Amino acid sequence: MKRTIIFAACAIAASSLWARMPEASDVTITDITAARDGSNLNLAFNLDLSKMPKGINTETRLIPVVKAGNDSIRLESVTIAGRNRMIQAQRTGAVKSDATKYYRSGKVKDIPYSTTIEYQSWMDNANIDLVVENLGCCESRKTVADRPLARLNMGERPIDMTLEYVTPVEERVKMRNARGEAYIDFVVNTTNIRPDYRNNPRELDKIRATIDSVKSDPDTKITSLTISGYASPEGSYANNERLAKGRTQALADYVQKLYTFPKNIMKTFWVAEDWAGLRRFVENSEMVKKDAILAVIDSNLAPDTKDHKLASDFPVDYRFMLTNWYPALRHSDYTVEYEVRNYTDPAEIARVFKKNPSNLSLRELFIYAETLDPKSAEYADVFQTAAKMYPEDETANLNAANCAIMRGDYQEATAYLAKAGDTPQATYARGVLAAKTGDYAKATQLFNKAGEMGIDISDARRVLERATAPDVVIF
Numbered sequence: 001m002k003r004t005i006i007f008a009a010c011a012i013a014a015s016s017l018w019a020r021m022p023e024a025s026d027v028t029i030t031d032i033t034a035a036r037d038g039s040n041l042n043l044a045f046n047l048d049l050s051k052m053p054k055g056i057n058t059e060t061r062l063i064p065v066v067k068a069g070n071d072s073i074r075l076e077s078v079t080i081a082g083r084n085r086m087i088q089a090q091r092t093g094a095v096k097s098d099a100t101k102y103y104r105s106g107k108v109k110d111i112p113y114s115t116t117i118e119y120q121s122w123m124d125n126a127n128i129d130l131v132v133e134n135l136g137c138c139e140s141r142k143t144v145a146d147r148p149l150a151r152l153n154m155g156e157r158p159i160d161m162t163l164e165y166v167t168p169v170e171e172r173v174k175m176r177n178a179r180g181e182a183y184i185d186f187v188v189n190t191t192n193i194r195p196d197y198r199n200n201p202r203e204l205d206k207i208r209a210t211i212d213s214v215k216s217d218p219d220t221k222i223t224s225l226t227i228s229g230y231a232s233p234e235g236s237y238a239n240n241e242r243l244a245k246g247r248t249q250a251l252a253d254y255v256q257k258l259y260t261f262p263k264n265i266m267k268t269f270w271v272a273e274d275w276a277g278l279r280r281f282v283e284n285s286e287m288v289k290k291d292a293i294l295a296v297i298d299s300n301l302a303p304d305t306k307d308h309k310l311a312s313d314f315p316v317d318y319r320f321m322l323t324n325w326y327p328a329l330r331h332s333d334y335t336v337e338y339e340v341r342n343y344t345d346p347a348e349i350a351r352v353f354k355k356n357p358s359n360l361s362l363r364e365l366f367i368y369a370e371t372l373d374p375k376s377a378e379y380a381d382v383f384q385t386a387a388k389m390y391p392e393d394e395t396a397n398l399n400a401a402n403c404a405i406m407r408g409d410y411q412e413a414t415a416y417l418a419k420a421g422d423t424p425q426a427t428y429a430r431g432v433l434a435a436k437t438g439d440y441a442k443a444t445q446l447f448n449k450a451g452e453m454g455i456d457i458s459d460a461r462r463v464l465e466r467a468t469a470p471d472v473v474i475f
Contacts (some may be wrong), residue, residue: 023144026052027062027132032150034128034472036119041066043075043128044114045149052080054106059085059135061100064113068126071189075115080105085135090473124155128472151473159435159467161460163402164425168395174340175223176358180210180330184251189239189247193254207255207334214338215259219352221357224337226267227252232329234322237303241272251332274305274329281325288313305316346371357385364386364395365389380407387416394421401429410437423455431460 027143029050035042047062063311063321064075077100081089089095095102103207132145148462185198214220229248231240248270254267279297280455282290340359343349349368352359367387372379373460380403387393387400401416413433420426431446443464451457 001015002359014421022343025147027130027145029130029149031219032128032472034150035151036154036471037116038118040116041119041123041152041154042114046110046113047078047113048096048109049080049111054082056084058105061133061135061266063131063133065129065131065146065453066117066123066126068093068122069125071120071122071126073117074131075117076100076366078103078111079112080108098382101365119154123152126152127365128152130324135354140163148475149459150475152475153469153471157467157469159432159463161432161435161463162319163406163432165399165402165424166364166395166425167394168399169365170363174342174359174361176220176338176340178210178336178338180206180334182206182251182334183196183328184247185330186243189243191243191248193247195254202255207251208258211255211259212336214336217356217359218405219341220338222261222336223339224265224335225261226335226337227255227334228271229270230271230274230329230333230336232326233275233278233303233307234326235307237272240338241270242273243272244433248332258296259456272470274306274331275303275306277329278321280369281321281328285300291315293317316420318347323360353382358389360389361398362386362390362393363435366399374403374406379403394419394423394426396425398423399422401426405429405433424450424455427453428455428457434462435460435467440464466469 002264010264011093016224028051029047030048032045043066044062052060058080060080061077062080063077066073066075079089081102082105086095086102088172094100102430115281127148128150130147130149131143132147134144162418182203183199183445184193185200187194187197188191194200200471211222211225212223214222227338229244229251231244231247233240252266252268255261256263275297279294282293282297287293293310293314294379296306296313299306301309310321330332343360344367345351345363346368349360349364350371353365353368357365365382369379369382372382383396383403385401386396390396397416398420401413401420404410404413410433413429417426417433420429425445428450430449431443434446435443436441443460446456447464
């Protein structure tokens with residue numbers, strides 16, 4: 001009978017007590033933040049209890065829960081207890097429990113909450129919910145809310161954007177050249193060539209090797225062969241001019257006899273005294289009197305007067321130059337210009353690329369690249385080769401930059417983009433690079449500019465929005 005009375009009393013008390021218990025709307029959550037720290041997840045927010053009713057027998061437990069699908073983790077709870085409930089919790093030791101933190105009802109309005117848990121992959125896009133439970137008479141519990149607060153946004157956010165490659169303009173006539181420099185030895189004050197004299201066999205072989213490399217290629221046609229001869233500045237200008245002209249013609253005649261080229265192909269030029277070459281030597285030296293010597297070289301003095309002044313004003317330096325630099329100023333430069341036929345078959349282009357890539361145009365290199373896997377080393381090699389062959393071409397640099405961005409080589413991409421011009425595609429590529437390197441403000445600015453120039457930037461905007469979204473999205 002006594003037991004029945006107790007249960008009845010609890011039931012009556014509970015029925016009246018629930019009406020005074022807090023509702024879900026009485027608890028407000030503000031300032032939610034979430035951040036990854038290595039393998040941990042840090043959560044923090046503020047509990048606003050200003051609307052929660054007071055009561056000596058009330059006890060409300062607030063339980064944050066991280067959940068996604070069938071996975072969930074209940075975090076440390078917060079209990080708001082009336083006076084009697086707090087006394088009871090203190091007597092039973094519940095206040096000292098690690099499972100919850102106790103606060104006296106009516107004594108606090110704001111509770112800062114923070115916790116750290118081990119991060120797990122399923123949490124990438126998990127929800128953060130708040131479960132609100134009221135504890136009634138006889139320890140009966142009633143969940144009055146399971147309210148979603150926010151969603152985590154911790155997953156990978158790859159910056160994957162379509163890169164704008166540009167098809168190069170077709171090169172209708174492909175003109176190429178092969179260059180070299182030879183140092184032919186002549187007997188003092190003579191102009192006739194002796195093929196077996198001193199280093200001449202080696203130097204003449206250099207010229208023949210250059211010509212033969214072009215002449216033996218069935219895809220090429222030599223259109224001109226130019227030989228430019230230079231003499232050093234010592235001695236009289238008149239005699240140096242005679243030597244430079246005569247020795248240049250002698251070398252041209254020698255080559256003509258070897259190959260019997262049509263006369264209109266052979267061209268000759270000569271420079272009586274190579275003052276420009278001497279200036280480069282001096283400029284790149286560490287001579288104490290470098291500036292004074294350069295002033296003489298750059299002066300308007302007649303060549304013979306200039307040479308005499310160097311010899312008289314700087315005798316030690318002049319002897320050094322005569323011994324070390326003047327021999328190199330007596331040289332013959334040669335240029336073989338030739339035309340290369342066009343290629344259209346990707347398989348043939350691939351063969352030429354492996355053997356002699358200089359025969360290919362930018363358009364042909366692009367055709368070959370389109371047959372390759374964009375993730376392959378061969379694909380990158382084609383665009384890098386194109387940029388090396390055409391270092392000042394904006395299209396070559398842009399396409400090479402795109403390829404470097406795709407490979408993740410942002411330093412190389414930056415160097416290429418510096419020479420890619422200001423086309424819409426180059427502007428867009430700079431935006432992609434900025435996004436890849438985390439400069440989203442700059443990326444946005446560049447994408448907007450590219451959009452104004454006619455580029456479709458809708459995909460780039462979507463990627464940026466995803467990349468810049470906060471780590472936690474509040475509901």
